[in-house]
Amino acid sequence: MxxxxxxxxxxxxxxxxxxxxxxxxxxxxxxxxxxxxxxxxxxxxIEIKREITEQIIKKPLNTYPNLYTENLRCSIVNYLDLDLNCNQIIVGNGSDDVLDMLTDTFIKQGDFVLALAPTFSMYKFFTVLSGGNYYNIPLTKNTVTFKKIKHKIDTLNPKMIFLCSPNNPTGEMIDQEIILRLAESYKGILVIDEAYADFSNTSVIRHVNQHTNLAVTRTFSKAFGLAGIRLGYLVGSKELIEQVNRVLKPYNINSITSMIGRIILKKNxxxxxxxxxxxxxxxxxxxxxxxxxxxxxxxxxxxxxxxxxxxxxxxxxxxxxxxxxxxxxxxxxxxxxxxxxxxxxxxxxxxxxxxxxxxxxx
Ligand SMILES: Cc1ncc(COP(=O)(O)O)c(C=O)c1O
The missing domain is CATH 3.90.1150.10 (Aspartate Aminotransferase, domain 1)
Structure with missing residues (x-):
């Protein structure tokens, strides 16, 4: 037939x-x-590559890795050296993966997501993937103000805002004061993408305990020079992480990536x-x-x-x-x-x- x-x-x-x-x-x-x-x-x-190779030889590969990468999450907490608990971190296959987890958790069909423009293209991608409506405000070069973003929040009522600081592609920082005022007054999820923060020496991670709606993402792909191993993470309040954990797949980080991540965190x-x-x-x-x-x-x-x-x-x-x-x-x-x-x-x-x-x- x-x-x-x-x-x-x-x-x-x-x-x-x-x-x-x-x-x-x-x-x-x-x-x-x-x-x-x-x-x-x-x-x-090469010495670090040798160290990694030796660890791979010792590592059993026939068994699953640590279920929710506790060791790696705790190593990240130690590295950040802030008042954080290992349960305030989620690791992903690059920070793209944790950005995806955020829209997966919070954005449903028809929700609005707000960002500035130009910015990292994946925010739109993940929004559309979740059925959300992406809206951006063209703001760069010192034109970013709390008032302008607040005005858009009041008219659009977005469920999530993505801010990239330093911003890709412009390289500009968003004023910490603006971020914190937004975190204070905004009732949705405020995502701060700090993929390039290691080059600016500023971060809002230390504020996640005061602002339950603040989600900060980081990556090993840029300053750590490990784009090839695909590793990124999300830091947030206990309450926020608890919710994002709902979409987290078990064994989402392979044991080799996890081991390399832990090694590099010791090479400050x-x-x-x-x-x-x-x-x-x-x-x-x-x-x-x-x-x-x-x-x-x-x-x-x-x-x-x-x-x-x-x-x-x-x-x-x-x-x-x-x-x-x-x-x-x-x-x-x-x-x-x-x-x-x-x-x-x-x-x-x-x-x-x-x-x-x-x-x-x-
Ligand atoms: C602003 C920003 N966020 C996130 C990423 C994703 O990085 P990765 O998935 O490699 O961690 C990139 C990559 O270029 C980026 O520019």
Whole structure:
């Protein structure tokens, strides 16, 4: 009997039709230098890789890992060195995973979610995935005020707000005072994404005990240089974490990721050294880019630099021709360059010096 063709696309949840699958742009082109993903340019030193290898040899892989990663969560609490309990942390497969858990827990069909723009694209993705309505306010460069956000809260009544500080892609910080005033007055879930906070040395984690609605996310992918192991975490009040735990899947972190995470948390000195190297490079590059008076070079508290400019795509093209991959944004016209190894940054700076600018050739 001939089988009838099943129209698979008719079977999916309607909200998924708004989502395109996440595909890396320029997949076919190979670049020598990738400054597009805000990763750390530094891999782990060989001694630490050896330490990890020895641990893997000792570790039984036929058994499930620790059910809810208690050891790792407690190591994170020790590292943060704040008045927190291990039960105030949830770890995930990258911080994307804990952001997803947040919308999964709190956002239902039709709920509004508020964010600023431009910002990290996954907030919209997770909102739509949960059936929520995503709304953003275009606010950057010192235009972010409590009043403007409060006004939107009053008109939209969002269930959740995402604020990214330092913000991807602009690199700007959101004033702690604004965050705390919002946490105080807002009745929904206030998510502060601190993926890049290690580069700014400021955090609102210590306030989670006073504000039950404050959810802070962190990652091992950026300053810790471990994007490959996929590890991130959420910190919140006991009450908030208790609710998010409802959507947590058992054994969600594999034993190798968990073990590597615990090892790196003991290497404070290495991490601090690398952060200061990146900051030093960032400041040097910011100063140099700022020499181009036709560009709007944003001050950065993260490991990347955001630049707007009429002819900025010509510079992007020049980098591209020299096998350097960066991130391009069409609206508004801007680029984001991750701080790389000193030699790679020098290459970017040399190309900047060669760059004549002028009218853009589309
Ligand atoms: C602001 C922000 N949050 C979260 C993430 C996700 O990081 P990960 O899932 O690797 O922890 C990124 C990654 O680029 C990011 O830029």
């Amino acid at each position: 001939k089988q009838m063709k099943v129209e698979i696309n008719e079977l999916i949840r309607p909200e998924l039709k708004k989502i395109k699958s996440y595909q890396k742009e320029d997949k076919e082109k190979q670049y020598k230098i990738d400054l597009s993903g805000n990763e750390s340019p530094f891999d782990l030193p 000195k290495l991490i601090e050294d690398r952060i200061s190297k990146i900051i030093k490079e960032r400041e040097k590059m910011l100063n140099i880019f700022s020499l181009n008076k036709n560009w709007d070079v944003y001050p950065s508290s993260a490991n990347f630099i955001y630049i707007k400019g009429e002819d900025i795509f010509n510079f992007a093209k020049l980098l591209n021709q020299n096998s350097i991959k960066i991130r391009i944004f069409k609206k508004p016209k801007a680029i984001r360059i991750t701080i790389g190894k000193p030699k790679d940054n020098k290459l970017v700076v040399d190309l900047f010096k060669d760059f004549k600018g002028g009218k853009e050739d589309e």
